Amino acid sequence: MSDMNQAMVEKYRSNFLKEVEANVEEGTWVKMCMQCGVCSGSCPLGPHWEHPPQELFMMIRAGKREEVLSSSSMWMCTSCYNCIARCPRGLPITHIMHGLASYAKRLGLAPQNQPTSKFGDIFWDSIAKNGRVNELKIGVSLYFMNGFSQGIKNALAGRELGMAMMKTKRMSPTEYFGGHKCKDLSGIAKMLKKAKEFEAEHITKFGE
Amino acid sequence: MADMKIGAYICQGCGIGDRLDTAQLASVAKREGKAAEAREHAFLCNAEGVKMIQDDIAAGVTHVVIAACSRRAKTEAFSFDGVAISRANLREGVIWVRPDTPEAAETTQEMADDYVRMACAEAKYMKMPSASGEQGLVRDILVVGGGISGMTAALEAAKTGYKVELVEKTGALGGVAAQMFKKYPDKAPYNVLADNTTGAMIDAVNANSSITVHLNTTVAKTDGAPGRFAVTLATESGASKDITVGAIIQATGFTQYDMSKLPELGGGKSPDVMDQLAFEKMVKANGGAIKKSDGSDAKNVVFVQCAGQRSDAEGHLPYCSGHCCMTSIKQARYVKEAGGDATVIFDDLRTPGADGEDVYRGGQEAGVAFSKGKVSGVEAAGKGLKVNYTDKILAEDTTINADIVVLATGMVPASGPNPYIAQEIEAADKAGNAGLAEKLKAEQASAPVSILNLQYRQGTDVPHLKSGFTDSHFICFPYETRRTGIYTAGPVRRPMDAHQAIEDATGATLKAIQACENAALGRAAHPRSGDLSFPSFRKEGCTQCKRCTVECPFGAINEDEKGFPQYNEARCRRCGTCMGACPVRVISFENYSVETVGQQLKAVDMPDEFSEKPRLLVLACENDAYPALDMAGMTKQEYSAYARIIPVRCLGSVNTIWITDALNSGYDGVILMGCQKGDNYQCHFVKGSEMAHYRMSKIDDTLTQLNLEKERVQTYEVSIADIHRIPQIINDMEKLIGEIGMSPFKF
């Protein structure tokens, strides 16, 4: 159990809802759910959700902390915003799902080898490093996300697509060496560092 | 009557002139109807036609026969003061229901001739009704019950300019409302809590010079009628006081369902399991702090909705008390404000209307937890309590710990004893329904004390509709009880919260005021609002059989010491059920009597047995069956030319003599059409249709005596929407007569 997780367990004994309200993006909305289920029915990857949003909200109220935070469900969110558009109570469900996912990750409870979680890291690193996405590098590291041998297989499988992209000038080998990036990288790094610190420092204080 | 002068006016408009020989109708009116004047007019309802009639009235016509459209049409044009009016329905009732063919012409004309004869006959026996003057204008109103409903009624009546006698059996005003810690605001936004303002209301009542408050007082006796209720108030000390009031509002509220009937939910087992009222009192007493019975702070409170409600289980309430979800949300907010946690376990969360969703959201914003679930039990767990329930969303059996459990038990109306229980027991015994009889006997044994102590032939209190709630036509006419001039308001009428009770009491106040005003003028109350006719009887003919006093749906008729009926005009709704009940036919209204109908059916020309022209008498309730017949005409539904339709005030007013007379005078078939009876009755006089059906079930003997087929007399429950069905019923009767043959009783 990560230290932070330990700290949170102690801080919010038996009140997971309060914890979510304090620490999760848009978490204060969770209590407003009236269990109509429109979000759950609207999700394009619905069938892949172990627990759909409205059920997650109920589980949060019921204090099922481990089950919620270690669930793969939130990671199924494709950010299609159907749930937000339809929710009769106006809950920002997409953001709450993102918030729960990243909070679970922060506490080290997110499921291991969750592909979207890993992809998220790769993506973020690319941004943090270059200020802009380096599609080629992301693609390659994606292939190798699950180890070298699997990576080769993936790379071969994806070769056709890669070639097509190159051929249509929608990807360039030069990307691998440098490629698209911002000028003020140091500034961006500073900014992100500060932002991360702020969030880390306030994570236990939001909503208070 | 020497001074009687009938004027018959035959309209030729709307195709009547084209389809009928109106000259012949006029001569029928003169020759057979004994009309002094009989005039035809191309367009009777226009200014000129109306003037023609008015001129005749000025010239001495006392009884006006309008042979034109239905009595429901052109009422503005054909309303003449000071004369009796009867209408022959030649349009909706004749030409619009008959085909415009040469073959049909003869029978259609005969139909019209008969309706003119009938209208003349009716007019001949009509008198202009006038009020009895039995009571004058009394602008004092008795309000029974000093809770929020009663106080509202008192204040509203005073504000309207009426005097109020407010009776409260306890030593203080305010009732349940006064015991509330906080309330919901009276207007939007509703997602906040407001201070209880009952105290201010009590002060306003005490300060109001038009309101006399009687504490520790009950109603020992209520006699009389609207406009002259003679009430005896009894105080705890034994003193008594007689007052006279014009109308009564019963706002006796409710008692909380006894939660000790719910041991499985911990009712009566732990002092920390309480009903909503007890919780409210506790919070109020502690100024907002939530404390357990041992005085320690309660951190977790669980609210169990629908406790012993919405259930057909023995001893439970079959209804939903409506307010409990809102109340639990309010109380859960007390807990949140005191820093605790509150969970509401519900099946359906019922917070309807504009304020309801605001209240629900308000509770959620405040952090109240809501869980759709079914509680299976509440038990002690260590120092606290444990609620076992099935979480319906997470589909699992689970438990939640609580320091206090609040059971949302229901409202039991404080409506007094059911005045008809003895009759119901008798009926149940007759029907051999032992189970029901037992249940009723138990109810009778545990009946509460009377509230009004009515000195009425039919019992001491306002009749119940269902589950002890005092009501009757609760959809269209929510205030109509079955005791004229006595209106119930608040939870005694239907489960409701304080906000609705205030609305309800305000409306009931209007009805009480209306009752005072109408009584003074001798005007009937709903549904025959404004009717001045009232029943009287020929004492020398009366056999004191008491049927009228027993069968009156409104308990209007008392008996004097000799057992003769006493009518109490102002209690009477003018339905004529008494008239229908009377075996010796001594009861009548000025403009509606055994004669006005009897003479109509006798006035019909009766072709002989071999004419192949049967005659079918249709006695149709004027409230639903008759309008449906009109609409059948408007939509050109054909029905038998042999039918002769007579509208009646209520099927309950049908006296079996009419049937016997009809059969004796050669009618081949008789059809009675009334409204739906039974639990979901639609009869505007509650019991009229039911009584009629009961009486007709006995007509068979008569038929056997005359040795006629039973099928010749049929009674139907119809609705105003049976526009296709009713003509069918008539046509089926014609067909039936074709099969079983004509009546031999033709002269």
Next chain:
Amino acid sequence: MAKKEFYSFYPGCSSQPKASADNFLRSSNAMCDALDIKLKEIDDWNCCGASIGYAGGGEVPRLSLSARNIALSQQQNGDADIVAPCAACWIATREAQERVEHNPKVGEGINAALAEIGLKVESGKMPQARHMVEVLVEDIGLDTIAKGVTKPLEGVKIAGYVGCQTNRPFGIAGESFENPLYLDHMIEACGAQAVDKYEKKVACCSGALMFSEPEKGHALVKDIIEAAYDGGADMIVTPCQLCQMNVESYQSNINKTYGTKFNIPVVYYSQLIAVAYGKSAQEAALDGQIIRAGKLEDIANK
């Protein structure tokens, strides 16, 4: 609304030369030239974090990225509308604005981060963030666009695939979330025929999850393409770079998995307009299609 003198352009990562939406960038330039829309690119703009940024970035860092773009745009282009052609960029920017407006705590964090590089954003004082489509629909107007068409795309039947993020949660003013019509109207404005009742018009292409959950993504795209074929479409048009990529480039994989024979071009509205306005196939970046839009090329080459 009238066309603005110029717009502060935020192309986003995919719409860079030789990036995955290079074909959009080129056709968009041709379109803007044809419609005389002036764009001033925000210098040194950065990635918006996209819809996957939350996983690594959390809330404040992710939103700081968009805040930086807003601040830069303000610095360079004053109050000019920020125009993004990419739905992710557009809503990320708008979300950052909303959060700054409504969540003081988060706003404080964002500005603390921006302070490190001498920038700041203020509630109520930020320029409008708009989608390129909004400019076309609201500022230019589809009628005006229709008037300027020189090479109507006659005989081409197109499924207007709006997707998610261009449509939700903000969407185009006056359009419904379930059945937006502007894209169909745009198709018709260009003289082509829009597929009526395209069932998958606003269905999700799986977005970023195409990379992490390819099988699930393929399943969604399969339905989107099938519905287009059912509607008798010659090609699909979309306003979204990620949709274009996901729907066009995995057809062969899908064919392998499902034994389908998909081979339907997926183009951008900018390419339709460019061609309809007489731009060459090259200017319209039709050579940037993995699955060539033959019918468009024929018209362009006429």
Next chain:
Amino acid sequence: MSEVIATNQTILVVGGGISGLTAALEAAECGKQVILLEKSPSVGGRVSQLHKYFPKLCIPTCGLEIQYRRLKANKNVRLMTMAEVTGITGEAGNFTVNVKVAPRYVNENCTACGECEKAVSAEFADEFNYGMKQRKGAYLVSHMAYPQRYVIDPRIVGSDDGEKAKAACKYGAVDLEMAEQNLSLNVGAVVWATGWKPYDAAKIQPYGYDRYSNVISNVEFERMLDPFGPTGGKIVRPSDGQAPKNIAFIQCAGSRDHNHLKHCSRICCMATLKQTTYVRDQLGDNCKSTVYYIDIRAIDRIDDFHRKVKEDPNVTFVKSKVANIVAGSGDNVVLKGVDTEGYNRYANEHDLVVLATGMESNVPAGVFPAGIAINEHNFIDLDSDCGIYGAGCSSDALDVNRAAQNATAAALRAIQVVNRVAGQEG
């Protein structure tokens, strides 16, 4: 109508539906002078379009017949139809009300003989049947219409039809010269009872009311049961006129929803339960009903009706707000969502969908003097001394018995104002 006399002891009741009728009659039967305004050609309002009332399953026109008879009999009430309030100024005890009266083109000579209707040919969407049916340009709103007087549709005035109608009337009742009138009334108090309209189902985009012919609203379903209605009393699918076999009822369609009406409309649950009994009565075991709900709000004494319907094996309840509706096989549609009682996904095909659309208040903007509080749900808040009182569904989302109750209370408040003016208060 121009010679309507009103004083500051007159009570003005605006709206001739069940609430307005009740308020007007109760006040008049207390001896007060009342003017009753109705915007449409006849009174009766929304309830006159209903087949039955819950929970008694009785006929609305049954109660209306009594109200109309009370109206005919009472000289204290003056009814003005086709009249609309355009503005109110003044204060309690002394209001000036501006009224616009649209021409009916038919005068009091009308006998409702129907000749004009026979004479004309052009047809228009029938408002009484929510446009599910056509009516002539000369028409009687319904068989129960009161006043029982025809109306000429302004669209045929100046056309051949207009002249034909005029020529067909033997009684000079058709007056094509009638013009709009504007009058101003001086009254002491106002009871506002303009009722509700069904929420525009097309706005609930996920349900595709505007895209699927077999998705209808609950008020349209109600009209299907009228033997003289658009389907001759038969429950049918609009797409092919066939009897449905599998109906879905969707609750909270536009209610309890921040995208639409935030409030709960109260009546829709009971209305749906009632409508399942229509299905049972007419189609028996040949048709199933499924009710998709969030909470079933069968308030107070009538909850037993709810339990009775639950016992019907042909009626299923699913605790779920339907996410969206997509095309199914043929003209059927598929409802997608999640049954939240234990998380069960469904994609259920139905051949008819009835949206339990909510109640939208008809309280207008820009008519009332300052100080009249209209809340965010567009209902009039009670202020006991302001002289203008919302009644029925102008004050809250109410069922019929609560509307009648509330209207009676509003009538008393109005009486208190005019009594104060007359110096009769205690």
